[in-house]
Amino acid sequence: MTIIIENTSPLPIYEQIIQQVRAQILSGQLKEGEMLPSIRALAKDLRISVITTRRAYDELEREGYIQTVAGRGSFVGRRSAELVREENLRRIEQLLGEAMEIAGQSGIGLEQIIEMLRLLAETDEQKG
Numbered sequence: 439m440t441i442i443i444e445n446t447s448p449l450p451i452y453e454q455i456i457q458q459v460r461a462q463i464l465s466g467q468l469k470e471g472e473m474l475p476s477i478r479a480l481a482k483d484l485r486i487s488v489i490t491t492r493r494a495y496d497e498l499e500r501e502g503y504i505q506t507v508a509g510r511g512s513f514v515g516r517r518s519a520e521l522v523r524e525e526n527l528r529r530i531e532q533l534l535g536e537a538m539e540i541a542g543q544s545g546i547g548l549e550q551i552i553e554m555l556r557l558l559a560e561t562d563e564q565k566g
Contacts, residue, residue, distance in 0.1 A: 439459065439462060439467075439468060439474060440458075441454075441455055441458050441459070441480070441483075441484060442458070443455075443484055443486065451484075451486055451490050452490050452491075452497070455480075455484075455490075455491065455494035456494050456497050459474075459494070459498055459503065459504070460501075460503055463503050463514055463522070464521070464522050464525050464526075468514045469514060470514050470515070470516060471513055471514060472514045473511055473512070473513050474511065474512040474513065474514070476511055476512070477491045477512075478491075495512055499512075502515050502521060503521060537551065
């Protein structure tokens with residue numbers, strides 16, 4: 439797991455950790471059941487407070503991205519596949535909403551958008 443803290447970021451450090459761990463889980467870089475660094479080890483590596491690291495891990499656990507087992511450590515959560523699917527659906531909805539907005543501004547109708555999606559799907563099928 440790679441976490442890079444940017445001192446110039448307007449985001450608090452704990453939020454930077456949350457976003458980066460979440461992104462690594464959603465991208466598949468961190469797999470279900472994979473052990474994460476301990477709170478103390480991550481704090482030491484990043485040269486930050488244990489409290490800050492704990493806050494990030496607590497939030498990730500509340501969101502279902504990680505699970506902590508007493509005496510064993512923190513692991514990528516079992517529900518991560520479900521979370522990945524939900525996050526991807528949310529992103530697709532957002533991108534399609536943006537596409538529809540651009541289409542509306544350009545006078546491109548729904549049927550043309552559907553045809554574009556069909557062509558893109560066919561192209562993807564031919565590649566794979």
